[in-house]
Amino acid sequence: MKATRQLCRAALLAGLFVLAVVLAAATLMWVTEADGRAGGWSAEGRIFVLLLLTLAGAGGAYLVIAGWYARYVNGPLRMAEDLAAVATHSGLRLPEQVTPELRTLGQAANQLLAARDALERDVAERVREARASLEEERSRLAALMADLSQSVVVCNLDGRVLLYNQRAKQELSAGPDGSNGELLGLGRSIYTVFDRALIEHALERLQSASRDAGGEAGVDRKKLLGSAQFVTATRAGRLLRAHMSPVLGSDGQPGAQVAGLSITGFVLVLDDVTSTNERHARRDALIQSLIEGGRGPLGSLRAAAEMLSDFSDMPAQQRDRFLGVIRDEASVLSTQFETAAAAFSNDLRERWLLEEILGAELVEVAARRIAERGNAGQHKLAVKSEQIDDGLWLRVDSFGLLQALSYLALRLQDEYEVREVRLSLQRSGHLAQLDLYWTGTFLNNEAAMIWLQDPMNIGSESSPLSVVDVIERCNGEIWFQRERVSHRAFFRTMLPAAEAPKDLPRAIISAAEGERPEFYDFDIFHWSGGSHELDDRPLAELSYTVFDTETTGLEPSAGDEIIQIGATRIVNRRLLRHECFDQLVDPKRPLSQQSVKVHGITREMLTGQPVIATVLPTFHAFCADTVLVGHNAAFDMRFLQLKERQSGVRFDHPVLDTLLLSAVLQPNQNTHRLEAIAERLGVSVFGRHTALGDAMVTGEVFLKMLPLLAEMGITTLRQAREASERTYHARLRY
Template sequence: MQWPHKLVRAATFACLFVLLVVLSTAALMVATEAGEGAGGHWSGERIAVLLVLTLTFSVVACWTVARAYARHVNAPLRMAEDLAAMTAHSGLRLSDPATEELRALAQAANHLLAARDALESDVAERVREARASLEQERSRLAALMADLSQSVVVCNLDGRVLLYNQRAKQALSPGADGSNAELLGLGRSIYRVFDRALIEHALERLQPVAGDEARGDGRQGIGSAQFVTATRAGRLLRAHMSPVLGGDGQPGALVGDLSVTGFVLVLEDVTQTNERHARRDELIQSLIEGGRGPLGSLRAAAEMLSDFSDMAPRQRDRFLGVIRDEAGALSTQFEKAAAAFSNDLRERWLLEEILGVELLAVAARRIGEQRRGEHRPLAVKTENVDDSLWLRVDSFGLLQALRYLALRLQDEYEVRDVRLSLQRHGHLAQLDLYWVGTFMNNEAAMSWLQDPMSIDGESSPLSVVDVIERCNGEIWFQRERVSHRAFFRTMLPAGEAPKDLPRAIIPAADGERPEFYDFDIFRWSAGSHELDDRPLAELSYTVFDTETTGLQPSAGDEIIQIGATRIVNRRLLRHECFDQLIDPRRPLSQQSVKVHGITRDLLAGQPVITVVLPTFHAFCADTVMVGHNAAFDMRFLQLKERQSGVRFDHPVLDTLLLSAVLHPNQSTHRLEAIAERLGVSVFGRHTALGDAMVTGEVFLKMLPLLAEMGITTLRQAREASERTYHARLKY
């Protein structure tokens, strides 16, 4: 039987039930009137029976209609909503409905979805093959950017950041260690970091220049500009600005005959250089000022001795004493100046921080390499190595010196194995190269240390002593007759772990570009449109979530964790995230701890909400805030605005309300249920950052579905959300 016939039958049954109800009611009325006319022969029991029958028929009729509506009207509507979501996203299938006819329809739809997925998979595979070379170049760019020692930022003409590396984020952060680096991010404005007038002035200085006529290159180019500025952390940066030229037909600002679509900033921290130059200038000035008096006295004494050669011996001795004293004073001044400037002279060498255990591992590998013409390589072992010890040395020169000494021991004394050790002694690091059994005299050892190094025919003008002195250390030869050990001992200043080490490069997920750049932002335009009229696909979003002590913000519950990530150009930037625990200054209920797993011990020593909110507010700047059941989280934020001195007046979108817009016939709009409908993997639930990540994935899945419904702008999304039932909930 076809499903329309079932609907007809259900409607017929419903009509019969309604007819029976009407007849029963009419019979009851007639019986009542007859009973009154006949002197009340109708008993109350009969009337009660008729009433029960009437109510029973009514209930059965309502149940039949509701069941028929749920099975044959509401179920197809839910299937249509699920099918709309599945046509926008691959890998999803319809579940088996309750009725035979809908099951047949679901099977047919699933066959079509499978065929569509197979076709999309084939197309995607071809696209991946075609883009393999491009993705490889992008990965190389990401690795290059991460490893650069310079800070690099690329912006479009509106000042929107479309590329940066980790060095730039550390250099431009308010914290000296790179923490709270909320100022820099994809899609953010560079004018939050640098003064707008300074950037605009540098852009105005980009003037066209002619090509090199000597090489026959008459093409026009554009020069560069430089400026110096200070960061919020007080660091002094020198910025070199170069233009990014657009291709044919690509819009941009015209400089001469060339189109400029953006600019590159290469930043150099010149704080220490500036301080070193200031010390040098002060030193030179002190030498000039301090040397005038002694030089004048020396000159006067010398002139007196020259002009009056017949002066008395006592007077002559007095003038000679003046010359001796003033010469000594000058010598003292120059010695002090040399000592004060010696550290600056040493800093000109390229010293680098390196973990001691890594240095010894490389040294052992280099020393133990097979040499040409050698049948047996030198055996090397490392012993007594302090794993936590850092050094600031010329690592290449130090490795060269260790290898030179070890191989010379092998060549001249037939030493077959050596040992390397590294230990801390106070503020110094003790590096030993030692061996057992074969002794050498002190004169030979000192000669080795002072001779220019020569290894396998490759010579260096530097000696071992030169290299060690360059590293601000000392080296000597020593013997232990009891243990029959001899060693070259090097004492080096112990270093500290560098604070600006680049973070490890985390590979992007399959099909996802590295998150430190997005060249699609070149196509952004400032536009004069209000934010409400901007397309959803062009906006930047901050997806956030909170964990709290309870569910009643107005009753004193507090935020204990804020997690957030950003969406730029329809990409979830997992590396640009905000994750902060907060001390609520109040006890935690056992019920809330069971949900989020955050205990009082984890919150000890964490900042309070009034410290965290200004930083989070800066992280959300120039974006639309997105949350699941966002009204709940926003209420917590708004109650702390006055204390924190910030106001969260950002536009807000709620995935709960958007789900109700997209799927009004679904029975639940919980985050897990929405994620399951849209094929989003759920992970890290009931942590603020984990929930924010899932919400961001869900929101990105919703964008094409909203576009199919004609909801393409922020205004349309907000108005549609406000019309849902869930928008009326208050906290």
């Protein structure tokens, strides 16, 4: 198409040149003949007449050929662009053409499009009938999840959210001040809510347990037992107990391979245990206060009672004195009981919830983690396990305990060049004895105590807790000890043992195995961000934040400010209208009447709204791990960039602009305004000149553009950005 256009333009210029030469020659001949008849013209007169006639002829020829070019060259090119758009989306038709030939061709194309649409409607009806039962199952699932008192989140191995219920969104998206931080959403990372190391530790435990169970004879690999539990806190300060179960796929399915099966994701079931923990803490505090406060009065009562019992002939005055002691101490006890009951509602101390874990599993994970981190440096660190009681269960904070063991082992490697450490776990009465020991290099007691009391800093990871803090949280004790005869030194930890759980929840088996109804569309299970760079990812696989702003004016560098930000998200090629960001902003400056006429936002509507420095960090969190999409995005991005220092956040996301993409797809169109693009692509325009309304329209337009870009061979983010940068409109700056 581009070559045809260039050829036509070259033919036009050649025609004009030939026509000008012919006219000049004809004029010269006419002037020569006239000169012979009329007695001669001056040279200047002949030249003037020659130039005048040549210009007139060239101008007339240009108008004729330009009109022909617009009708028979540019017209077919615009028709081809329109046909590419309507052929991709049902229900659209070619507009009426100017020339009779193109009009006939357009009518024939519209007849074919109508036949195609009828066929697609028939296929769609059959698909709707086939999916009726599936939609019914999904509706039942939605109703069940809506009524659950627990939060449920399903993720793939990359931590991308595939499914969540409303309870989870309420609990996990709340900020420290109780505001909605929009942290949870389809396709978003669960690591914006929970600590990555905590989730990875739980996944590692799942894989380790499943691997051990899969190796046992007679165990059905598709019904493996395995789950993990941990306790964490939300940004709003709520304490949650999380139960993690794996989602297992069939043999050969992509994922973490375990015993012939693949873990393709995990399910988190979350219980808010804040109130339960607080209630237990108040109960413990009450008991402690009664014990400590009652010891003295009870001793006095006992002594007075013994004196009265042993000396029955005691004088009356002395007897009355002992009776007074009994009365006074009983009153003290009564007051203490009343005070304890009145103070029952106060939060006196915090208690950390622990989890039950198989000790051998904990040691295996600890050995693997220490070896991985120890081998990252110049000197290697070997880790061995011996004397492990395979049936011993512990009740501990496993994440903190692993941090403590790794911290001690790596300090031994770094500061004393220890090349091998060993782990052992044995039962000692009702306790479990966990030893981390080595040979040949001794610590002194003072250094060992400092290590146990210091905050745990391991490489890039840091924790405000010390080893002693973690062990005390687990209701255990730790000390350093040396054995000179065997040349061994060790850190010995005594921990409470637990009984083995009687009923372990089963892992969730893939829907392909028929173990449960297929009630979801989990295409994101197969997404993985770790396998290739974002620029080389297919456009259809990326998550997008489509956004728009309303401002006080059109000159960001001259002091105009944002007064509204609206955004929605696209995940798995679906516009998520329920996952929106819509916030008015107080610009702290007057509004012009011209801007009010455009967006309808008045000064009164902005009074009491947050300032831009407060809004942008929240919006930045909403945009996490996505590509930004806007119409004339350079305008909106300039406003965001000018506020980087004030807000403390930098929007360095990849950006796609529907204005530039429209110029890539339809370069022969006269305008690339959002309304015009929407009309060409069959998108209904609503809510214009509100930030959220414009973002919704832009999102619909962008989704319509994706198949058109694919037909042009533009399938990756890199290709889309490079094609956009080559357009004329990319030169626009603000």
